[in-house]
Amino acid sequence: MRVIRKINRRQVVYAIATGLLTALVVLGVTQSRVETGIDSFLPARDPAVSEYEELSTSFGGDPVVVLLETEQPHQLFEKTQLMRLLKLEGDLSRLSGAAGVYGPATTLNQIAGRAQELMAELSGRRDALQARARSKARQAGKSDGEVAAAVERATRKFDRRYGQLLVQSLPTGLPTLSNQSFVSSVLFTPDGEPRPQWKFVVPSEKAVAIHVRPRQGLEQSATDELVASVRAAVGSAEVDVSRVTVSGVPALAEKLGEKVRYEVPLLGGAALLAVGLCFLIVPWRRRRSRLLPLVSALAGTAVTVSVFGWLDRPLSLGVVAFLPVLLAVGSDFATYLTQRAQRRVVLAVACATSASFGALAISPVPFVRDLGIALSIGVLLSFVAGLLLAARFAGQENRFEQSVPRTAGESRVATTRRKVRSRQVAALFAVAVIAIAGWAMLPKLSVQSDLEDLVDGLPALTQAEHVEHVLGASGEIALVMHGDDVTSPEALAWMRQARDIAVTRYGDLMHPGLSVPELLGFLGPSPSPKQIEAGVRLLPPYLSGAVLRPDAREAVMYFGVDFNDVAGLGQLRDGLMDQLPPPPRGYEVELTGLPILAARGYELVSDNRYLINGVGIAAAGFVLALVLSRRKDALRAVTTAVLATGVCFFALWLTGTSLSPITVAVGPLVAAVGCEFTVLLSEAVRRRDRRLQQSVMLVAMVSAVGYLVLGLSVLAAIQQFGLLLAASVLLSLVTAMVVVSATTAGEQRPTPPGNALSSTPSEALEGVTR
Structure with a gap:
């Protein structure tokens, strides 16, 4: 009776602890969130990011672009259409999260209002001068002719100073949106082409663009809400157009987040099903316990997501790959443990795999870094879960323990080894040659590091390309000047000179947009x-605020560029900054913008390719050398990782495949599986343990199938990542076999009865599927 009470008490305590842990995990998972904002793609902890954030704080972030098009030229600039546009722009400006809205109707309205004020002010000042001169002349007893001459002399200087201004800035007729002459003269040249300074809102006579700049520091959810509100406002507007396109980097990020949130459960469920079927179909244990590895991986995955939720740390784009990868890798350790592999060996490979994935934390791209951290934590948690499950079910019969004649197995192994020994060494040498060539080719592999490559496969990219075609640019960069007074004559002269250099030398790569020199062009050359001061005061604050900070300590010149050529943007940045004249004393200038950050990210990813791959392999090797009792196994594992990674690079170079910010770190990914296979195969050779060798074959098959699930993603970067991982598993397995076969001669122990080691990989794989 006491035993029953004791058992019951233990069961109650176990049930309560399990329930509490489950509740904590579930609550953490419900608190987790996925963010795919632009911050997750930008280089972290880099001065270029600080410069861009400062620009965004002053003038707003990269805009949501609303492109409205008609079939007939100038249809959007009729009175009724302009008034509807004005209402739409006003509605957009009142949206939560909008720092500024710039469109043609508001621009015209602001110019018209300021022109009316200017006309009234100048007219009043001119009248006052005339009245004062007339009064003085009459008090002096002048004749009517002399009075008229005095009045003319008094206004001559005024007319000379402001006459040209009135002619250049004010069109014929009353400055209102109802005056078609005013509208045409402000927005278009006499030839009917949009004026250069307004091309960012009037790209052609058949299209207008409205730019909605988000406030700096908006969370991804708030940015997504802003984009959705922009779409809703545009959808309810009464502007008569033939085509409406909402795009821009925030809109791309919003669609990317939407697709990621859709694909996470889809790909996660597909991976769960695929991995589960592999374990169920292969007769490696009793049927009722075949899913234990999958349960351990699920537990590790859930706890990892829960940890991120409790820490209020968002999961980024990498979460799409996180679930299938961890389900595939996290199940390995429970598989080995339930097959009675030594716990120390499994602990070593689990820690090495975690360290290898953890090396991704040095990546300059935040979403890659987050993926590495999540996988590193998840692997360790999956190992702990597998350890608990293996201890609970260790007594169950293993289906691999079948009667195999000992002498026949040993004889066959010995005979095979004598025949293939020389071939194994030759194969190892051939693999080494290919690997060396692959590592040498690593600098020549191209790297894609911009947002458009990451969203390749989304319909939103087609819309972005259309906007790029109409506007002539897919992104904007900003030449920013800082100083005590950026409206000083020397500062303005420098900005004009910089604009001229940019246009004349890089006109095919960058197109001038709104800038202080453009807005103050009516003041003349000097x-x-x-x-x-008077010119700035005459400008509508709506326009001057877009490029000039109210305290006149920061001014910006925008240029449109092609976002697709990231490497070319880096060269453009360096070339332009080298050719610009030194700024006036006391002033600083910088070139920033999302395209510049993309170029910086490309450089960091490209420059660190040897470092991140080397660190991943070295971390795995260090952990193995520290934990394993046999240092030779750690050396073999590192050799396998180096060779397999090199061969992978060679294959990428041979096929002309570009690297992404994830796949550029293929070294840690290959090391994670390559080291694992090598250590377990070495142990299997020493123990002449067919069961353990077949376990390696099983987990290789499961991992490859799990990774292939990523091929179901519509995102090209995720598809490439999954295919590369699947290929790396098979490549690592073959390389591990070659290394182990060529380096373990004489290390075999006596063969346990009924457990003869398979002599060839094909025989081992046949044993798994039999």
Whole structure:
């Protein structure tokens, strides 16, 4: 009776502890969130990011672009259409999260209002000058002719100073949106082409663009809400157009997040089903316990996601790959443990795999770093779960323990080894040659590191390409000037010179947009400080605020560029900054913008390719050398990782495949499985343990199938990642076999009865599927 009470008490305590842990995990999972904002693609902890954030704080972030098109030229610039556009732009400006909205109707309306104020002000000042001169002349007893001459002399200087301004800035007729002459003269040249300074809102006579700049520091959910609100406002507007396109980097990020949130459960479920079927179909244990490895991987996955949830740390784009990868890798350890592999050996490969994935934390790209951290934690948690499950079910019969004649097996192994020994050494040498060539080719592999490559496969990319075609650019960069007064004559002269250099030398790569020199062009080539002050005061704050900070300590010149050529953007940045003249004393200039950050990210990813791959392999090797009792196994594992990674690079170079920010770190990914296979196969050779060798074949098959699930993603980067991982598993397995076969001669122990080691990989694989 006491025994029953004791058992019951233990069961109750176990049930309560399990329930509490499950509740904590479930609550953590429900608190987790996925963010795919632009921050997850930008290089972390880099000065270029700080410069861009400062620009966004002053003038707003990269805009959501609303492109409205018609079939007939100038249809959007009729009175009724302009008034509807004005209402739409006003609605957009009132959206939560919008820092500024720039469109043609508001631009015209602001210019018209400021022109009316200017006309009234100048007219009043001119009238005052005339009245004062007339009064003085009459008080002096002048004749009517002399009075008229005095009035003319008094206004001559005024007319000379402001006459040209009135002619250049004010079109014929009353400045209102109802005056078609005013509208046409402001927005279009006499030839009917959009004026250069307004091309960012009037790209052609058949299209207008509205730019909605988000506030700096918006969370991804708030940015997504802003994009959705923009779409809703545009959808309910009464503007008569033939085509509406909402795009821009925030819109791409919003669609990417939407697709990621859709694919996470889809790919996770597919991986769960595929991995589960592999374990169920292969007769490696009794049927009722075949899913133990999958249960351990699920537990590790759930706890990892829960940890991120409790820490309020979002999961980024990498979460799409996280679930299938961890389900595939995390199930390995329970498989080995239930097959009675030594716990120390399994602990070593689990820690090495975790360290290898953890090396991704040095990646400059946040979503790659987060993926590495999540996988590193998940692997260790999956090992712990597998250890508990293996201890609980260790007594069950193993289906691999079948009667195999000992002498026949040993004889066959010995005979085979004598025949293939020389071939194994030759194969190892051939693999080494290919691997050396692959590592040498690593710098020549191209790297794609911009947002458009990461969203390749989304319909939103087609819309972005259309906007790029109409606007002539897919992104914008900003030349920013800082100083005590960026409206000083010397600062304005430098900005004009910089703009001219950019246009004349890089006109095919960058197109001028809104800037302080463009807005103050009516002042002439050499305006005085008072003229500049008056010119700035005459500009509508709506326009001046887009490129000039209110305290006049920061000014910006925007240029449109092609976002697709990231490497070319780096060269453009370096070439332009080298050719610009030194800024005036006391001023600083910088070139920033999302395309510049993409170029910086490309450089960091490209420059660190040897480092991140080397660290991943070295971390795995260090852990193995520290934990394993046999240092030779650690050396073999590192050799396998180095060779398999090199062969993988060679294959990528041979097929002309570009690297992504994830696949550029193929070394840690290959080391994670390559080291594992090598250590377990070495142990299987020493023990002449067919069961353990077949376990390696089983987990290789399971891992490859799990990774192939990523091929179901519509995102090209995730597809490539999954295919590369699946190929790396098979490549690592073959390389591990070659290394182990060529380096373990004489290390075999006596063969346990009924457990003869398979002599060839094909025989081992046949044993798994039999």
